[in-house]
Amino acid sequence: MSVAATDNRGLMLAMMEPPASLEDEFQQWYDSEHFPERRSIEGFLTANRIVCIDGWPRYAAMYDLSDLEVMRGTGYANISGDNYSRWTDRIMGHVWGQYRAEATQIYPGKALFGDNGACSRVALWRFRAVTETLMTEIVDGLRTLYEERPETAQVRVFRSQQQDAIDCLGIVELHSPWKPAEGQTAVFGAALKHLDLVNIYTRYQRVWGGTYPQQK
Template structure:
C-alpha cells in the first residue's frame, strides 16, 4: 500500500542570525516548498522542551516528490542566494521517509507537538503502542503518526496534542519501548511575528 512521504527538518540557527532565519522561513522557504506539486502541507514549530529549537514538517503525496523537476528547481544547486546564506549559518538535521501509520494522514496544525525518535528498527510494536496511546482521551493526543526515514530507517513518532504531558508522566505510557527513546522534544506551533 503506498504511503505518504515526509520531509522533516530540525534546525538550530546561529543565535545572532535567528531573526533572519525566521524571516527567511516565513517569507520565502516555507511558501516555496508547499508550492511544489505533491507537497500536501508545511508546518513549523518551536521547541518548548528539547533541541533543536525549530522543526518544520512537510507531508508529501510520495517520497518521489523530492526527485521532481519542480522540487529540484528550488533545491540544491538552485537554492536562492538568501537560502544559501541562511543555511550556512544553521545546524540542520534533515529526515525524509515514509509514513508507516496511519499511512495517508496529513499533519494538522495543533497547539502542541511531541516528537520522539527511537533506537529500534522493527515498527510493529511501536505502531501498536502509539495506537493505544492515541486512543486514550487522557493522553491529549489528537493525531499520531509513525514515520520511518530512508535510507537510515530511523523511527519517529509525531503526536499532535491539545497538551503534552510532562516526560515523567508520558514515558511510562510507552512501556518497554521507553528505553528505546533517543530523542524526546515537545514543540508549540510557530507563529510568525
C-alpha cells in the same frame, strides 16, 4: 501490526536552530523564501512550522507529501541542491542541530497534519537505527501511550531511510498539553534503547509589523 508502506503518504521534516546573531535573518529567510517555496510545490499537501518548547533544536518544519516521489520531482529539484538560492546557502552554512528526514507514513498510512482538528502541542519522538520488528513495537507503544486519551488529536508514525540507518519518527498532535508518566515508556520494549529524542513543540506564528490594532 504490519508496517508496510505501499502508496502511503510521505513526510519531509527539517530541524535546525540559528545562532542568536542570525535569529532575525533566519526568520525572514524562512518566512519569506524557504517555507513559501516548498509550500507551493505540487504534491506538498500541508506545510507547518513548529517551535520547540521542551528539547532542542528550536525550530522544525513538517510537510506532508502525496508520496516520497515528490522529493524526486522537478518541482523540488528546481529549489534544492545546486539550485539553492544564495540566501539559502548563507543561512544553511550557519545553523546548528540540523536533522532532515524524508519519510513514509507507516501508521495510519494516509493521515495529514490537522486531520482531527487543531492542536496546541506536537510531540516528536525519534528512534535511531531501528529494524522493521522494532518499528512495530514503536507503533504499538505510541498508540498505547496516546490513543484513546482526550488530549490526543492524532498519532502518526514514519519510517525514514537515513544514510547510515533507518529512523522511526512518531509525530503526536495534542489538543492540550500532556506527557506520559514516569515508567510508561516501558511500552516500547527493546526499542526504548534506540530512543534519542523527545521534543515538545507548539505552532509557530508570526505577527507582521503593523498588524496589531492601533490604540487611539
